[in-house]
Amino acid sequence: MSEAQRLHGHLIGQQGSRRSLNTPALVLDLEMLDRNIAEMASFAKAHNVKLRPHSKTHKSADIARRQMEAGALGVCCAKLGEAEALGEAGVQSLHITSPVVTPQAIERLIKLNGEVSDLMVVVDHPANVEALATAAAKAGKPLAVIVDIDPGIHRTGVATPEGVVELVQQVVKHKSLKYAGVQFYCGRHQHIVDFKERKASIEERTEYLKGILAMLEAAKLRPAIVTGSGTGTHFIDAKLGVFTELQVGSYVFMDHDYNVCDLRGLDKPTFEQALQIDARVVSANKAGMATVDAGLKAMATEKGPPVILKGAVEGSTTRFSGDEHLAVIAPEGKAAPALAEQVILTPPHCDPTVNLYESYHVVKGDTLVDIWPVTGRGRSR
Amino acid sequence: MSEAQRLHGHLIGQQGSRRSLNTPALVLDLEMLDRNIAEMASFAKAHNVKLRPHSKTHKSADIARRQMEAGALGVCCAKLGEAEALGEAGVQSLHITSPVVTPQAIERLIKLNGEVSDLMVVVDHPANVEALATAAAKAGKPLAVIVDIDPGIHRTGVATPEGVVELVQQVVKHKSLKYAGVQFYCGRHQHIVDFKERKASIEERTEYLKGILAMLEAAKLRPAIVTGSGTGTHFIDAKLGVFTELQVGSYVFMDHDYNVCDLRGLDKPTFEQALQIDARVVSANKAGMATVDAGLKAMATEKGPPVILKGAVEGSTTRFSGDEHLAVIAPEGKAAPALAEQVILTPPHCDPTVNLYESYHVVKGDTLVDIWPVTGRGRSR
Numbered sequence: 001m002s003e004a005q006r007l008h009g010h011l012i013g014q015q016g017s018r019r020s021l022n023t024p025a026l027v028l029d030l031e032m033l034d035r036n037i038a039e040m041a042s043f044a045k046a047h048n049v050k051l052r053p054h055s056k057t058h059k060s061a062d063i064a065r066r067q068m069e070a071g072a073l074g075v076c077c078a079k080l081g082e083a084e085a086l087g088e089a090g091v092q093s094l095h096i097t098s099p100v101v102t103p104q105a106i107e108r109l110i111k112l113n114g115e116v117s118d119l120m121v122v123v124d125h126p127a128n129v130e131a132l133a134t135a136a137a138k139a140g141k142p143l144a145v146i147v148d149i150d151p152g153i154h155r156t157g158v159a160t161p162e163g164v165v166e167l168v169q170q171v172v173k174h175k176s177l178k179y180a181g182v183q184f185y186c187g188r189h190q191h192i193v194d195f196k197e198r199k200a201s202i203e204e205r206t207e208y209l210k211g212i213l214a215m216l217e218a219a220k221l222r223p224a225i226v227t228g229s230g231t232g233t234h235f236i237d238a239k240l241g242v243f244t245e246l247q248v249g250s251y252v253f254m255d256h257d258y259n260v261c262d263l264r265g266l267d268k269p270t271f272e273q274a275l276q277i278d279a280r281v282v283s284a285n286k287a288g289m290a291t292v293d294a295g296l297k298a299m300a301t302e303k304g305p306p307v308i309l310k311g312a313v314e315g316s317t318t319r320f321s322g323d324e325h326l327a328v329i330a331p332e333g334k335a336a337p338a339l340a341e342q343v344i345l346t347p348p349h350c351d352p353t354v355n356l357y358e359s360y361h362v363v364k365g366d367t368l369v370d371i372w373p374v375t376g377r378g379r380s381r
Numbered sequence: 382m383s384e385a386q387r388l389h390g391h392l393i394g395q396q397g398s399r400r401s402l403n404t405p406a407l408v409l410d411l412e413m414l415d416r417n418i419a420e421m422a423s424f425a426k427a428h429n430v431k432l433r434p435h436s437k438t439h440k441s442a443d444i445a446r447r448q449m450e451a452g453a454l455g456v457c458c459a460k461l462g463e464a465e466a467l468g469e470a471g472v473q474s475l476h477i478t479s480p481v482v483t484p485q486a487i488e489r490l491i492k493l494n495g496e497v498s499d500l501m502v503v504v505d506h507p508a509n510v511e512a513l514a515t516a517a518a519k520a521g522k523p524l525a526v527i528v529d530i531d532p533g534i535h536r537t538g539v540a541t542p543e544g545v546v547e548l549v550q551q552v553v554k555h556k557s558l559k560y561a562g563v564q565f566y567c568g569r570h571q572h573i574v575d576f577k578e579r580k581a582s583i584e585e586r587t588e589y590l591k592g593i594l595a596m597l598e599a600a601k602l603r604p605a606i607v608t609g610s611g612t613g614t615h616f617i618d619a620k621l622g623v624f625t626e627l628q629v630g631s632y633v634f635m636d637h638d639y640n641v642c643d644l645r646g647l648d649k650p651t652f653e654q655a656l657q658i659d660a661r662v663v664s665a666n667k668a669g670m671a672t673v674d675a676g677l678k679a680m681a682t683e684k685g686p687p688v689i690l691k692g693a694v695e696g697s698t699t700r701f702s703g704d705e706h707l708a709v710i711a712p713e714g715k716a717a718p719a720l721a722e723q724v725i726l727t728p729p730h731c732d733p734t735v736n737l738y739e740s741y742h743v744v745k746g747d748t749l750v751d752i753w754p755v756t757g758r759g760r761s762r
Contacts, residue, residue: 003462003759003760007485007501007762009415014601020461020485022483022485022489022762023483023762024761024762025762040595049535056704056705059642078704078705079705081384081403081760098663098664098674098705098706099660099663099720100662100663101661101663101720102403102404103721104388104401104403105403105426108403124664124722125664125665125666127720128720150667153702154666154667154670154672154708155664155672155702155703155706155708156663156664156706157664157666158665159666159667160701187703196715211536243497255651258487262473267571271577280482281482282479282480282481282482282537282539283479283480283506283536283538284506285505285506285535285537285538285539285540285544286535286540288529289535291536291537293460293537293761293762294546294761296681296683296730296732296733297732297733297736297761298761300677300682301683302677302682302701303439308566320566320683321536322536323732323733324437324460324479324761325536325537326461326478327535327536338484339506339508340482340483340484349677351677351678351704352677352704355678355737356615356736356737356759357759358759360608373715374585376679378384378737378738378739379384380405380675380678380679380705381388381403381406381674381676
């Protein structure tokens with residue numbers, strides 16, 4: 001039984017039970033989550049593009065199922081371990097968006113391919129194509145591969161248009177591999193705050209992608225799937241109409257970093273901040289400030305300190321105060337929250353924050369309605 | 382069975398098996414660890430001060446036991462959940478260094494007090510003293526409390542000398558509480574890089590502490606335990622001779638941030654960087670750079686990117702490349718590591734890095750010799 005189930009299972013369904021949670025607790029607002037899922041699903045339908053949401057954001061089989069019930073084809077996974085975790089939990093359609101290259105990982109990949117109905121994995125290197133083809137041939141079930149194209153980030157992907165065509169040609173030679181399509185993920189562009197600037201840079205990158213697709217077409221290697229995009233550029237990408245499916249991830253929860261981006265040029269947020277952290281004041285001995293029990297170990301920190309959603313006077317700010325604590329600072333002359341009071345925070349970056357927790361505390365309003373495991377927690381290998 | 386046991390249990394004892402680990406993997410060099418533990422133990426003995434090492438660094442029952450076998454009184458825990466986890470794993474002497482204030486947490490604290498032989502917890506607020514006294518009285522076993530003194534950080538602790546005396550007076554009135562001593566932790570001073578500057582600031586703070594101890598003495602409330610200090614100031618604190626015991630944590634593993642601090646004024650590191658992260662190259666399509674499989678989810682990030690210990694040419698640097706990836710950049714004109722090659726990193730900040738993993742891969746040289754659970758992983762409430 002999980003720690004959350006043991007400590008809080010008895011609170012499920014009790015009105016107002018969110019206030020009784022031991023803290024820090026990762027809390028998910030179910031109504032916001034469902035509105036976010038519905039919004040993206042209807043957007044995709046209206047724009048005639050498919051959704052394969054990225055599960056690296058939530059690492060949750062429960063949320064993956066909700067996304068698929070709303071029409072998603074399946075989910076993307078950043079790592080093999082994440083795909084194994086979701087596969088074990090019954091999610092059958094999985095696309096691994098990073099290369100799987102070592103012998104020990106390829107062995108696990110082939111095993112997973114035998115266990116789930118629909119698995120795809122990216123490739124970006126000739127040696128890896130050979131290794132996957134050999135392993136898949138031995139196992140007897142073809143492995144679907146997506147050729148990853150570097151959009152200029154130099155993280156993963158084939159670096160040149162000619163290289164893409166060559167790698168696809170190598171893939172199609174192997175009977176044990178199935179050439180499923182291409183991937184083009186402009187990670188760096190997702191977070192450009194200004195809508196017009198983001199649009200211009202994506203249009204430029206899409207021209208580059210179109211050039212590669214034309215070369216593939218000319219070589220009779222047209223990809224069935226063109227996958228990529230993200231929450232930051234989904235609106236622009238859908239309008240451009242090149243992708244057949246979108247790998248949007250963060251939209252389910254949203255974080256500050258994305259929330260300040262004008263996603264659709266509407267000058268207002270499209271999605272709601274469904275992911276929250278409940279904390280409690282554990283020390284309050286200095287006027288105007290309090291210390292709560294959520295520090296560096298309770299959230300990702302590389303995007304700065306969290307924002308206060310509830311539990312402190314307006315204008316209060318936060319400052320990390322070590323591994324286990326956060327300072328809540330009231331504006332000049334105002335009172336900070338008192339000892340043992342609840343403070344609700346929104347995390348600065350959702351994906352690595354979720355990875356710190358074993359469970360979601362699912363709430364409706366102020367009531368705990370369910371506890372969901374973070375299925376792929378820490379499954380980064 | 383843990384993921385690490387399932388994937389790597391068969392590698393234990395196989396010569397050179399570290400190279401076969403699925404990555405990213407948290408790796409602990411056993412010989413370095415044991416040398417670090419032995420060094421601190423002999424230092425404390427020579428300076429006639431006791432050790433109660435802080436387990437928030439390692440969250441490991443195996444390491445806590447090793448520290449106690451080397452002479453430590455017990456361990457400190459930052460949070461109640463950490464103490465519960467170590468208690469369940471058989472560690473019987475636990476001091477919780479942050480206040481436990483909510484009704485639900487106090488209930489758990491009192492239960493734990495009945496389960497382990499030796500538990501202490503800090504208090505810094507009159508309302509909390511009353512709540513603990515009432516709960517302990519009901520349970521029938523006295524609860525040992527340590528009065529936490531704010532050294533000027535304003536994180537936890539009583540803010541004034543007079544307040545300390547008053548809180549101790551309140552504690553001793555309650556039969557259900559045992560006044561065990563005081564805590565004074567100068568967290569901010571631990572990381573001052575320059576030895577002389579650190580020494581001067583600690584001497585100034587120690588004068589403040591001495592003033593409070595004199596007031597307690599005058600009120601016939603002399604504390605049996607004066608606990609505090611850390612890896613950064615242990616040498617200075619031990620020489621000053623005010624603490625009866627030291628809460629040193631990071632010395633077991635060490636990280637860059639501490640390693641650049643001249644701990645003993647010797648201008649060379651005292652402890653070894655026993656904690657490492659093994660990664661693998663998953664993409665290598667750009668001259669002079671490679672992408673490895675350890676990103677924001679594989680280590681704490683607030684102290685900057687990790688340092689390369691092994692697996693890349695000298696002078697190579699790293700840059701975070703998203704949630705799951707890290708760029709390894711070779712110096713101008715040099716080659717980056719090739720696809721699937723192993724790169725060994727040392728994490729920028731050990732404590733929150735450990736918290737991301739379910740297991741330690743314990744190695745001697747290049748051989749996996751054991752797998753230890755991160756007993757208190759995520760047990761932050």
